[in-house]
Amino acid sequence: MKSRILVMISLLSSGAAFSQDQPIPESVYFLNEDIRLVGELYLPTNPGPHPTVIFTHGSGGAGRDNSRYQLEATYFAEQGIASLVFDKRGYGESGGDWRVASFEDLASDAVAAVDYLKSRNDIDVSRLGLRGASQSGWILPLAAIKSADVRYLILISPAGMTPYDQILYDVRTDVEDAGFSPRDAEQALTVIESGLAYSRTLENWDRHEDVLRNFEGKEWLSIASGPPVPDHWMWTWIRPLLDFDSVPIAASLDIPVLVILGEDDREAASQVAGFRFEKAFHDSESKRLVRYFPNASHSLRTTVDLPEEVRPPLVDGYLETMRDWILKSSNQ
Numbered sequence: 001m002k003s004r005i006l007v008m009i010s011l012l013s014s015g016a017a018f019s020q021d022q023p024i025p026e027s028v029y030f031l032n033e034d035i036r037l038v039g040e041l042y043l044p045t046n047p048g049p050h051p052t053v054i055f056t057h058g059s060g061g062a063g064r065d066n067s068r069y070q071l072e073a074t075y076f077a078e079q080g081i082a083s084l085v086f087d088k089r090g091y092g093e094s095g096g097d098w099r100v101a102s103f104e105d106l107a108s109d110a111v112a113a114v115d116y117l118k119s120r121n122d123i124d125v126s127r128l129g130l131r132g133a134s135q136s137g138w139i140l141p142l143a144a145i146k147s148a149d150v151r152y153l154i155l156i157s158p159a160g161m162t163p164y165d166q167i168l169y170d171v172r173t174d175v176e177d178a179g180f181s182p183r184d185a186e187q188a189l190t191v192i193e194s195g196l197a198y199s200r201t202l203e204n205w206d207r208h209e210d211v212l213r214n215f216e217g218k219e220w221l222s223i224a225s226g227p228p229v230p231d232h233w234m235w236t237w238i239r240p241l242l243d244f245d246s247v248p249i250a251a252s253l254d255i256p257v258l259v260i261l262g263e264d265d266r267e268a269a270s271q272v273a274g275f276r277f278e279k280a281f282h283d284s285e286s287k288r289l290v291r292y293f294p295n296a297s298h299s300l301r302t303t304v305d306l307p308e309e310v311r312p313p314l315v316d317g318y319l320e321t322m323r324d325w326i327l328k329s330s331n332q
Helices: 002-014 067-078 103-117 136-146 163-177 182-201 205-214 233-241 247-252 270-280 318-329
Strands: 026-032 035-042 050-055 082-086 123-133 153-156 257-262 288-293
Touching: 026 082, 026 103, 035 067, 035 103, 050 067, 050 103, 050 318, 067 082, 067 318, 082 103, 103 123, 103 136, 123 136, 123 318, 136 153, 136 247, 153 318, 163 182, 182 205, 182 233, 247 270, 257 270, 257 318, 270 288, 288 318
Parallel strands: 050 082, 050 123, 123 153, 153 257, 257 288
Antiparallel strands: 026 035, 035 082
16 A cells, blocks of 8 residues: 555656546466466556557566556556556566576567457557567567567667667766766776677686776776676676667567657667667658657656755656557557
């Protein structure tokens, strides 16, 4: 009950309007082969069948206990849109392990969610799409390739580049934001490039150790070094993903695609991402939109200065932009 109250407070702080009749999420589960995925379905109070959006995840573990997901799903339900929010594989009550899952694996989880919703008579399958942030920018175009039942995509803060390039950008900005010099940032890139070179072959760990020793004692080293042992799962996991580029895949889709970017994103290079998506979408702009939000972070929260004890609210217009895209796209 307490978490639901916090969601309502968050909705107020986001600027979104909602009624007093809040949807009560329905617990559901579905299967992707032998992996059981558990989630919650937020249904509008008006009669269905409803246009529907499926939530997918950024990197790491995430699921239906995420207050951001609860906030958005509640808002959508108030706008007549159903939402399926499920625990990422290996998180919460879902089986599997995201630490060994490829982008293809995670895309197939999203398709399994689509297939589950097709079995329900309160869901309008002809108006069903996917919404995902950050890492999902690589995953959702793959899901749309796999399933013709995906009618639209919403990509929030996608990298718009390969994981290799995004990791370099993220390390640089993390070092800079920690107060270190441009020279420190360049040295940090040398370190992470060495680690990623090891991950490509999983050979010659000693070469990476030599690079680490060269910068031993640098205060920024922990930001850039990556896992400290050669058999860490992350080196193996990232290996086949380093050069994957989802922008051409997104551009090849014959469905509406909305790309949402925060201009102050320090985790992904939003200006580069926007340029690449816009260039790829140039011949199909009627179905594609790249929307920039000024003074917005990677999480689409405002970067305008606020007291430290106040969590930044979602940037104005973010929820409404997604709502309008879902309703417009699902009617095409």
